[in-house]
Amino acid sequence: MRRFLSLWAALCICWASTFVNAQRKTESPNFIIILADDLGFADLSMNGSQQIRTPNIDALAEAGVNFTEGYVSSAVCSPSRAGLITGRNQVEFGHDNNLSNVQKGFDKDYNGMPLTEKTIADRLKSLGYKTGLIGKWHLGNESHFHPTKRGFDEFWGYTGGGHNYFRSAPNGTGYLSPIESNYKTPQKITYITDDKGDECVDFIKRNKKEPFFLFASFNAPHAPMQATKADLELYRDIKDEKRRAYAAMVHRLDVNVGKIVSTLKKEKLDKNTVVVFLSDNGGPVDHNASCNAPYNGQKGILLEGGIHVPFIIKWPSSLPKGKTYMHPVSSLDLAPTFYELAGGKTESGQFSGVNLIPYINGENTEIPHQDLKWRFTISAAIREGNWKLVRIPDNYPMLYDLSKDVSEQHDLSLEKPEIAKRLLKKLGEWDVKLPHPVFLEGAEWKHNQLQLYYADYQLKQPTNK
DSSP states (O other): OHHHHHHHHHHHHHHHHHHHHHHHHHHSOEEEEEEESSOOTTOSGGGTOSSOOOHHHHHHHHHSEEETTEEOSOSSHHHHHHHHHHSSOGGGGTOOSOOOSOOTTOOGGGSBSOTTOOOHHHHHHHTTOEEEEEEEOOSBOSGGGOGGGTTOSEEEEESSSOOOSSOOOTTOOGGGOOOEESSSOOOOOSOHHHHHHHHHHHHHHHTTTSOEEEEEEOOTTSSSOOOOHHHHHHTTTOOSHHHHHHHHHHHHHHHHHHHHHHHHHHTTOGGGEEEEEEESSOOOHHHHOOOOTTSOOOTTSSSHHHHBOOEEEEOTTTSOTTEEEOSOEEGGGHHHHHHHHTTOOOOTTSOSSOOOHHHHTTSOOSOSOSOEEEEETTEEEEEETTEEEEEOTTSOOEEEETTTOTTOOOOOTTTSHHHHHHHHHHHHHHHTTSOOOSSOOOTHHHHHHHHHTTSOOOOSOOOOO
């Protein structure tokens, strides 16, 4: 009898565990991050573009929440992605610079996102999620930094910072590096934005019976400026050739966003899938003819044009439709949001960001962040309420009231010295506590970035004329 009771108890525990796991898998939302690369804030029709039509991205905002004050944690690709994927401000673990060749005096084994950091893929995988990365990595080329060792079950893409859109080479490097995949023999590139979209669709279909996290890491509209003939024809009215290519590349990105969303609907996954769309930084107007209007600045600097990005979250089962959220939020908020929605318990100091859902739904009436801070190589910035201060090496700090001056045209540092001094002290106290960078980009970039602060930027939407 005792043996029978023990067996029965074991069966009950096993059944209960199976039931709980099955229930969790049924209730746990899926997560998809769709990340554009070097997209200008102005270059979506939802943000007023008169040249570029983006109906599928617009539809995400119409069906979800549009964060008008959405920021990323850095003004360039690699550190921005490190912050996004960990939920921790990347300068707090030494990932300050953009990832490039190993500089003299540095160790190639540290030329990537530090192994001390857990990714959101690591965390979700521990909760029973299938995890996949399609596209760009840019967080380390050495084998120990590889996506499959940073929490991703599946990887199709390339570990560098960009890629040719039409071809690769078997022994190629840089933009011609071969496509990697750990679950199939990669197909020949047709147009890489379409190929990534197809791989995202395939990932969704193969993993639809279990909770999944998909990082759809596009390189559009990052250089090289390469578009299909058909898409270029759609934008033949744009006279500037680089701008025309850029518009065509954004159009093709939008088509593939639509491809991902329509697959979720066909597979009846759309209601319980959290879909996020954002760009890794502002548009580099001097390289890809993007536009960040009404924001001043561009990729590489901490004016609004470098860090203020399109930012959308859609989750039909739980978030309001067509809501505009107007308090500052950060890409650092996505990892803790996903982790808690998946059933994880956040510990103090685990993330720099916060779970956004209670703020969106009004359960928490506070604002998500009392301040946001940035540091990128030569410059640093802080936003507190509507006040924003930017510190650069060769001039006084710049102070702006964003409630009246979103284009950062009127420096108030000399008119409001008490505010400038307080914010500069707050920023400095944070800055001196940060660790040394674990790697550096080439020194020539410091001069280039400084010059960008003094350039003139287009602050109104371009037209075809």
